[in-house]
Structure formats: structure tokens, C-alpha cells
Amino acid sequence: xxxxxxxxxxxxxxxxxxxxxxxxxxxxxxxxxxxxxxxxxxxxxxxxxxxxxxxxxxxxxxxxxxxxxxxxxxxxxxxxxxxxxxxxxxxxxxxxxxxxxxxxxxxxxxxxxxxxxxxxxxxxxxxxxxxxxxxxxxxxxxxxxxxxxxxxxxxxxxxxxxxxxxxxxxxxxxxxxxxxxxxxxxxxxxxxxxxxxxxxxxxxxxxxxxxxxxxxxx
Ligand SMILES: C[S@@+](CC[C@H](N)C(=O)[O-])C[C@H]1O[C@@H](n2cnc3c(N)ncnc32)[C@H](O)[C@@H]1O
Numbered sequence: 001x002x003x004x005x006x007x008x009x010x011x012x013x014x015x016x017x018x019x020x021x022x023x024x025x026x027x028x029x030x031x032x033x034x035x036x037x038x039x040x041x042x043x044x045x046x047x048x049x050x051x052x053x054x055x056x057x058x059x060x061x062x063x064x065x066x067x068x069x070x071x072x073x074x075x076x077x078x079x080x081x082x083x084x085x086x087x088x089x090x091x092x093x094x095x096x097x098x099x100x101x102x103x104x105x106x107x108x109x110x111x112x113x114x115x116x117x118x119x120x121x122x123x124x125x126x127x128x129x130x131x132x133x134x135x136x137x138x139x140x141x142x143x144x145x146x147x148x149x150x151x152x153x154x155x156x157x158x159x160x161x162x163x164x165x166x167x168x169x170x171x172x173x174x175x176x177x178x179x180x181x182x183x184x185x186x187x188x189x190x191x192x193x194x195x196x197x198x199x200x201x202x203x204x205x206x207x208x209x210x211x212x213x214x215x216x217x218x
Pocket of ligand 1: 055056058059060061062063064085086087088089090091092107108109110113133134135136147148149150152156
């Protein structure tokens with residue numbers, strides 16, 4: 001990862017509070033809350049701040065479900081080399097590190113997500129690598145790939161599924177955290193665990209109450 005730009009870290013600190021996501025009370029993250037402008041900022045305000053959509057400032061329902069699953073089922077990652085893809089705040093990577101993963105990499109192409117993850121790993125006293133290069137299609141040596149709420153967009157869903165299916169066929173374990181978004185359908189997944197997470201009505205059009213963990217059906 002490139003060194004975090006101090007002004008990015010300052011922007012995050014000034015526009016977030018340390019908050020534990022509803023499903024994962026044992027982890028605190030720098031997240032947007034209703035008292036801060038970032039929570040309601042539109043495109044123009046974000047542009048004035050010099051940032052894009054702050055996915056990293058929210059703990060998405062899929063990421064919360066995946067983090068909860070990993071903390072409750074540490075064997076899924078314990079002693080293994082893990083990738084958190086589309087990591088955002090780094091919630092899933094933090095859960096994997098806490099659950100005893102041997103080595104964790106959190107990948108997100110948004111440099112602000114990298115800056116947020118840098119703060120969030122310190123806040124939780126864990127370590128993981130942060131990767132801002134696009135890893136889709138690459139052949140890393142990860143044993144477990146964790147995908148938290150990334151199927152919100154057709155373009156990204158179309159890019160990740162051929163890659164993830166190949167990785168699955170090569171014997172890697174792939175777990176998706178997702179509330180059942182449209183682009184997740186028809187990819188041959190089966191549910192592993194179900195949770196109830198409420199997310200903000202600002203970044204989502206409805207509260208998501210059916211966050212699930214999924215895997216490729218056998
Ligand atoms: C909805 S957020 C989910 C964040 C986190 N996993 C969670 O569940 O809270 C999706 C994230 O995917 C990231 N993303 C989009 N395209 C990506 C790519 N090609 N490689 C890595 N991350 C990507 C975005 O920057 C964003 O942070």
C-alpha cells in the first residue's frame with residue numbers, strides 16, 4: 001500500500017466516530033453517523049471534500065454478516081491465508097485477524113478505504129496487509145477469499161464471478177456476505193448462515209434485515 005496521506009486520515013477522523021456495527025459489537029470502526037456531514041453528503045459535497053462515494057464509512061450488511069460468521073466460526077479462517085476483497089472499512093479483515101487467520105490481505109481500489117483501514121486496524125489492535133491494486137483475475141496464494149457486499153453493481157459482479165468460480169474450482173474456499181442483492185442471483189450460491197442486520201437508510205434504499213453468508217453450491 002502507498003503511505004497514507006495525512007490529510008486523508010484527518011478527513012476520516014473529522015467525519016467519523018468510533019462505532020461498533022450492530023451485528024459485530026466486538027469491533028469498532030471509524031464510521032459515518034448522523035451527527036456528521038459525511039452521513040448525508042451528496043455528490044457535490046463529496047467532490048468538494050475531494051472524495052468519491054465513502055463506502056468505507058459504512059459497515060455494510062453483507063460485511064457484518066460475514067464478520068459475525070467468521071468470529072462465531074473461527075475455523076473458517078484460523079491458520080489460513082485470507083483475502084478480504086472489496087474490504088471498505090476493513091471490517092471482515094479485522095474479524096479474520098481476530099479469528100486467528102495466519103495472514104490477511106484486505107483489497108480495495110479506493111485509496112480512502114485504504115486510509116480508513118489503516119486507522120481501523122490500529123483501532124482494533126490487529127494487523128493485516130492493505131492492497132489497492134485491482135486483484136480481480138489474479139492468482140494470489142490465498143486459501144480463503146471473503147467477499148463482503150460487493151454484488152451491488154453489475155459490472156463488478158460480472159468481473160468477479162468468473163474469477164471466483166475458477167478459484168473455487170482450484171480448491172479455495174470462497175464465502176460471500178450479502179443480503180441477496182440482484183446481481184448475486186443466478187451465480188449458483190447456497191446460504192450458509194442468516195442474520196438480521198439493519199443498515200442506514202441513507203446508503204441503502206431499505207433496511208436490510210436478511211444478511212446472509214453464501215458459498216458456491218456443490
Ligand atoms: C459496498 S462496499 C463493501 C465494503 C465492506 N466489504 C463491507 O461489507 O462493509 C464495496 C467495496 O468494494 C470496493 N471495490 C469496488 N471495486 C473493487 C475492485 N475492483 N477491487 C477491490 N475493491 C473494489 C469499493 O471501493 C467498496 O469499498
